[in-house]
Amino acid sequence: MRALVLTGQLTLETDRPSPVCAPGEVLVRVTHAGICSTDIELTKGYMDFHGILGHEFVGAIAPGQDDALHNSGFAPGDRVVAEINCVTPGSPSRDYFARAQDPQRTTIGIDRHDGVFADHASVPVANLHHVPASVRDTEAVFVEPLAAACQILEQVHIRTTDRVAVIGDGKLGLLCAQVLATTNCPLTVFGKHDAKLDILRQRGIATMLSDQWDGRRDFDIVVECTGAPVGFDQARRMLRPRGTLVLKSTFEGLTPANLTSLVVDEINLIGSRCGPFVSALRLLEAKQVDVSSLISAQYSLDHGLAAFQHARQKGMLKVLLVM
């Protein structure tokens, strides 16, 4: 099969063997996949990952596999997405919290588990979710990052009276902003690109260019989606004492951070990563979030390396791979 494989550098293999399913896993024929900033970080050495890249996808369960699918509620041909954290083989669990706590967990396309930038991928049955018929493939491919945005609401109680800021107008920032807007809180999104912020303004969300911040440190909650080390300090400075800082960015390396300021101002910092697929699927089904405007380009997997070149360009939003 075709696959985008990271072994120090990224290459397109055309005769990679189909994955061998581990116990509890099934083979899925990938139809669409999305390139995430994390994928680009991985190509720079983040997590020291080797294998098939990719964790955002939608696909269909491959034929056969009766034993693996027995009593699972899934059947060959079903259109599915899959959560990316996998428990220790032999102890599958549908409970996200159990998965998240497992220190041995692997992560599809990120940590010791082959990913989805390929014709086929092997994923745990326990991780699968059905895609509703009304949600198109080019929408369903956003379920993983949209779920990560939904995770904020799982971790932080956002009141309609909380002053909330999102910093960063990249893919994740635009998704987080749309999810936060569903809470009806007073929300402002800070970014560097007027064209990207315009996507939000068209949905009635208040935006501001980062350099227009008035310097008032009075946000109750700041969600950091800049994807860069500088975001921590920027978010920190916008918060009131006892505010909540939701950290979303992942990148390689250490950040010189003023940890003492977190103590002095009693900041609650919440590392926020993956989230509930069911919530993301529900938002897409109800058309409460628009992901189509986030697609910058679509490439055939045959041109996967060109797709990566495109995704790496500054200011790009989502680049999709079509299998």
Added chain:
Amino acid sequence: MRALVLTGQLTLETDRPSPVCAPGEVLVRVTHAGICSTDIELTKGYMDFHGILGHEFVGAIAPGQDDALHNSGFAPGDRVVAEINCVTPGSPSRDYFARAQDPQRTTIGIDRHDGVFADHASVPVANLHHVPASVRDTEAVFVEPLAAACQILEQVHIRTTDRVAVIGDGKLGLLCAQVLATTNCPLTVFGKHDAKLDILRQRGIATMLSDQWDGRRDFDIVVECTGAPVGFDQARRMLRPRGTLVLKSTFEGLTPANLTSLVVDEINLIGSRCGPFVSALRLLEAKQVDVSSLISAQYSLDHGLAAFQHARQKGMLKVLLVM
């Protein structure tokens, strides 16, 4: 009056004028005060503080002051301790949360408000608490740091099934450990000094030398009290995914921190500073916490500079000033 004054360097003044009370403040005759690690950090330039040092104290309300004490529930001669965060002059509030949120707040002996290493100090009436008769002065002087330890229970719901670690066997670590032990959780305190850890062992609290940690990353909650930049990473490594890191240390400068690991493992980091005096006073009154064993030495204010020299020595616990 006598006062330990920080103006670039620390000096003992003997003819400093008594403080002039701001609106809402009263004069207190200090009887005992404690030297805190923060005081030592301040002498190194932390917070760029200039003025009379000191924030841990017990004293008696000075005579007169009828107008300022009117309807306050306090009278001249009352034995008191005082919370250290002061709201904007003119808007006193007994509500800690309101005080904590005020971006203009000053802090006694730390930030734009003269401190208590002196014969007299001026403090907001709204910050005062009565000291119960059964609590000695040499115990009451610990109320401020003990309240800071109590704050952990305000910020984190500690279950009796949570595996909790305290790292650091300094003054704050020993206080935090004793407060956490009241929750009946499985608690282990990690430190570098067998003699200090022995104070806890004598109270039935499990301890371990830091270099004897087995490397298992399975603590639900780690309370970082090392007072050093290295504590962040050390605490981080002991936590399970989705664990809670309570950060207590304050020091000057930036720490190179792996912020991405907070996101990947979805850590909840809680900056924890000052806490409820009422809880600390109740623990002391009920004799649930032993602070006497934490006193390394007592000095007259006349020998305040020698007291600081003593407190700066490695491995010292609490050095008290007696006025």
